[in-house]
Amino acid sequence: MSVYPIIMTQSKFIHQDHLSYPFEERGLQFGDGIYEVIRIYNGKYYLFEEHVDRLFRSAAAIKINLPFSKDELSNLLLQLLDKNKMKTNGKVYMQVTRGSAPRDHVFPIDVLPNIYAYIEDLPRKLENLRNGVNAITERDIRWENCYIKSLNLLPNVLAKQAAKENGCYEAILHKDGLVTECSSSNVYLVKDGEIYTHPTTNNILYGCVRMAIERFARELNIPFHEDGFTVEDIGMADELFLSSSTSEIMPIVKVDNTQISNGKPGKVTKLLQAAYEKDALINENEVTQTT
CATH class of the missing domain: 3.20.10.10 (D-amino Acid Aminotransferase, subunit A, domain 2)
Structure with missing residues (x-):
């Protein structure tokens, strides 16, 4: 499966080669985060609202405060399709962690979540x-x-x-x-x-x-x-x-x-x-x- 070059991180879009986080990252060290996988058919998301809703439910369940509304996130994900000129069958993988901070089991204070999303081709099986x-x-x-x-x-x-x-x-x-x-x-x-x-x-x-x-x-x-x-x-x-x-x-x-x-x-x-x-x-x- 090939990954499309433009990814979403936080609220902006960058080339995948430029994405980096500190080694003290809570998703990496604790699994302290959530994710979603959204199917794409012919360049359009399928069950889009259901996936966005579930991401917000998961975030609330582990007490991550997302820095955008459902509408704002939906708009970013739609832009991700457009910027990659995605027209075929694929998927979006989106991940949110509590953020980067010195390693401690207790939640860090005033730390923004780390967020990214990328597209891969995914033919039907x-x-x-x-x-x-x-x-x-x-x-x-x-x-x-x-x-x-x-x-x-x-x-x-x-x-x-x-x-x-x-x-x-x-x-x-x-x-x-x-x-x-x-x-x-x-x-x-x-x-x-x-x-x-x-x-x-x-x-x-x-x-x-x-x-x-x-x-x-x-x-x-x-x-x-x-x-x-x-x-x-x-x-x-x-x-x-x-x-x-x-x-x-x-x-x-x-x-x-x-x-x-x-x-x-x-x-x-x-x-x-x-x-x-x-x-x-x-x-x-x-x-x-x-x-």
């Missing part, structure tokens, strides 16, 4: 979206505030690496057998045409694509239950899928050594994929017209 992916199950060892999109991602990184080492796309996390989410995505089970997923508690990140899936389900008259399921339930699922801004709505066709149903993306998943493509104004229904 069409083969995976059409055919589905494999996953493993891993014990959820994360903290109790997963609703905050914080920089403290080491357990997620370890789970994702375990998935890769097992030739899989994702790791499905569980607490004592109850599925929470994946290492970098939400996860859903379909049984008898109805969708089940973990409730929106502090134990999961309330995904922006998940918000869209709830809306699609209402529009399609597909029952959507905030009712958790277990690792044992996975083997009896009709369909399984995950969602995130970079993975979209991704079918899961095998978990550990268990094939999900017939090993192919199911009807409900395909309906949701089609609704996603329509909602995101993706050209020519790239996934659903070829399945």
Whole structure:
């Protein structure tokens, strides 16, 4: 993936080579910060307001005072697209830390947050979206505030690496057998045409694509239950899928050594994929017209 040259930092725009912070930076030393990833299709943000709102919720949760309003941030991010002449599919990564100060666990006084955002190309994962992916199950060892999109991602990184080492796309996390989410995505089970997923508690990140899936389900008259399921339930699922801004709505066709149903993306998943493509104004229904 290629990074576009102009990045946003604080409230200005500079070349990526000129971005620097002191070594005593709280995101680096404590993971004391938050982030967002926003999908771009054909040079336009998708679920833009939802991501901006979530960034402000995360900032409030860890007591970072952002130096701009939601409208001001939105305008800066739109300028970032324009200054990079972004017209294709990609993503924006945005990070906010408490700032740079001598290392001390206590919050520094009168220190401005460090903020930056940059754009990367990100083609759609069409083969995976059409055919589905494999996953493993891993014990959820994360903290109790997963609703905050914080920089403290080491357990997620370890789970994702375990998935890769097992030739899989994702790791499905569980607490004592109850599925929470994946290492970098939400996860859903379909049984008898109805969708089940973990409730929106502090134990999961309330995904922006998940918000869209709830809306699609209402529009399609597909029952959507905030009712958790277990690792044992996975083997009896009709369909399984995950969602995130970079993975979209991704079918899961095998978990550990268990094939999900017939090993192919199911009807409900395909309906949701089609609704996603329509909602995101993706050209020519790239996934659903070829399945």
